[in-house]
Amino acid sequence: MDKKxxxxxxxxxxxxxxxxxxxxSSAGDLFTMAKMYNDSGVDKIIVYDLSDSDREHEKNIxxxxxxxxxxxxxxxAGGNIKRLEDIKKFLYAGCKQVVLNASxxxxxxxxxxxxxxxxxxxxxxxxxxxxxxxxxxxxxPLMFHELVVMDASIVEAVENITPIPYILQLEHYDEEEILKxxxxxxxxxxxGSFVNESEIDVMELKAKCKKEGIKMDNFEPAxxxxxxxxxxxxxxxxxxxxxRTNEVLMLAYMNEDAFNATIIRGKMTYFSRSRQELxxxxxTSGHFQYVKSLTADCDFDTILARVSQVGAACHTGxxxxxxxxxxxKEYLEKNPLTVFETVYNVxxxxxxxxxxxxxxxxxxxxGIDKILKKCGEECTEIVxxxxxxxxxxxxxxxxxxxxxxxxxxxxxxxxxxxxxxxLAQR
Numbered sequence: 001m002d003k004k005x006x007x008x009x010x011x012x013x014x015x016x017x018x019x020x021x022x023x024x025s026s027a028g029d030l031f032t033m034a035k036m037y038n039d040s041g042v043d044k045i046i047v048y049d050l051s052d053s054d055r056e057h058e059k060n061i062x063x064x065x066x067x068x069x070x071x072x073x074x075x076x077a078g079g080n081i082k083r084l085e086d087i088k089k090f091l092y093a094g095c096k097q098v099v100l101n102a103s104x105x106x107x108x109x110x111x112x113x114x115x116x117x118x119x120x121x122x123x124x125x126x127x128x129x130x131x132x133x134x135x136x137x138x139x140x141p142l143m144f145h146e147l148v149v150m151d152a153s154i155v156e157a158v159e160n161i162t163p164i165p166y167i168l169q170l171e172h173y174d175e176e177e178i179l180k181x182x183x184x185x186x187x188x189x190x191x192g193s194f195v196n197e198s199e200i201d202v203m204e205l206k207a208k209c210k211k212e213g214i215k216m217d218n219f220e221p222a223x224x225x226x227x228x229x230x231x232x233x234x235x236x237x238x239x240x241x242x243x244r245t246n247e248v249l250m251l252a253y254m255n256e257d258a259f260n261a262t263i264i265r266g267k268m269t270y271f272s273r274s275r276q277e278l279x280x281x282x283x284t285s286g287h288f289q290y291v292k293s294l295t296a297d298c299d300f301d302t303i304l305a306r307v308s309q310v311g312a313a314c315h316t317g318x319x320x321x322x323x324x325x326x327x328x329k330e331y332l333e334k335n336p337l338t339v340f341e342t343v344y345n346v347x348x349x350x351x352x353x354x355x356x357x358x359x360x361x362x363x364x365x366x367g368i369d370k371i372l373k374k375c376g377e378e379c380t381e382i383v384x385x386x387x388x389x390x391x392x393x394x395x396x397x398x399x400x401x402x403x404x405x406x407x408x409x410x411x412x413x414x415x416x417x418x419x420x421x422x423l424a425q426r
């Protein structure tokens with residue numbers, strides 16, 4: 001049986017999040033919202049492109065591509081799809097699926113072309129009435145992976161016409177009704193404004209669904225609390241690490257209740273030894289820690305938690321609790337990404353705070369053409385060096401190229417995080 005899903009929606013206008021197709025007022029920062037959905041346990045995000053021109057369409061596609069690079073939750077996209085090329089652009093931007101609108105006259109042709117070119121598993125169909133599925137009943141299972149039903153009142157009619165599974169949009173949050181709906185064989189998932197506006201705790205809803213026998217994408221621990229070795233207080237220390245940067249953020253302790261609450265909620269929960277009570281990290285500050293993984297050490301007496309940290313981990317307002325230097329021995333940093341980021345930051349600082357005699361500032365002052373000329377020259381130097389049997393020369397030339405590439409990146413506002421995200425997606 002397929003897992004049921006919780007789906008959120010976003011609407012884009014001029015590359016910004018808006019409240020809906022009939023309300024173009026701001027819905028807040030797009031990437032903050034996307035990160036919140038990504039961390040909260042949402043299984044899929046459907047992004048609707050509300051553009052009314054090719055220029056805006058391209059801008060929204062670029063925004064969607066940036067979203068895909070910055071979060072792990074699958075993104076589907078729809079809106080302003082008029083030709084096969086639009087389907088291709090969404091998919092090439094990293095979208096898992098595209099959503100066609102059943103009310104558009106070109107949809108039948110696009111569905112046929114798109115499913116043949118990219119496979120029906122890439123195609124979703126959004127419907128507000130049963131006209132399209134009534135007319136194309138025999139073709140739909142061959143062209144679409146699932147439906148997105150926008151009106152709950154047509155569910156019975158939909159199920160009478162086609163066996164294809166569907167995601168159902170609901171107007172209000174009614175836990176009892178949601179559990180009833182998700183038990184339906186053909187229902188693949190639910191969506192609605194209550195998901196978008198964080199009126200519910202997605203992970204807790206999934207835990208309730210699990211208790212009702214509904215298969216969801218919950219955390220399923222491979223190690224039980226009873227498998228762990230407890231300290232004299234009956235607890236286990238937890239080292240907390242940022243899942244993207246590997247920065248160590250804090251140390252805290254769990255008892256069994258905190259361990260179970262963390263797995264159910266998907267948010268780090270500890271036992272406060274000073275207050276002698278459970279402590280949901282971020283409950284008062286908003287600085288939640290969303291669980292990405294929990295791993296026990298070799299002795300089963302310590303847990304490493306990799307988390308998505310909102311704000312600061314430390315009560316002092318520092319990002320990490322570990323900032324009081326005791327001793328330090330100078331060493332040459334060789335971690336590739338750390339080195340790249342350090343050099344990048346120095347270059348960015350030169351741009352922001354020019355230094356007399358700086359070669360980097362010379363390049364910025366000369367402008368983009370000079371920077372591109374140097375990148376081209378360094379590429380040629382690499383080709384020449386590669387013909388030399390001495391590997392030292394090519395190392396030197398590649399380093400030169402990478403430096404000039406980073407100058408170009410700073411000039412164009414491109415970060416290493418964006419580059420690595422693009423590479424990881426390929």
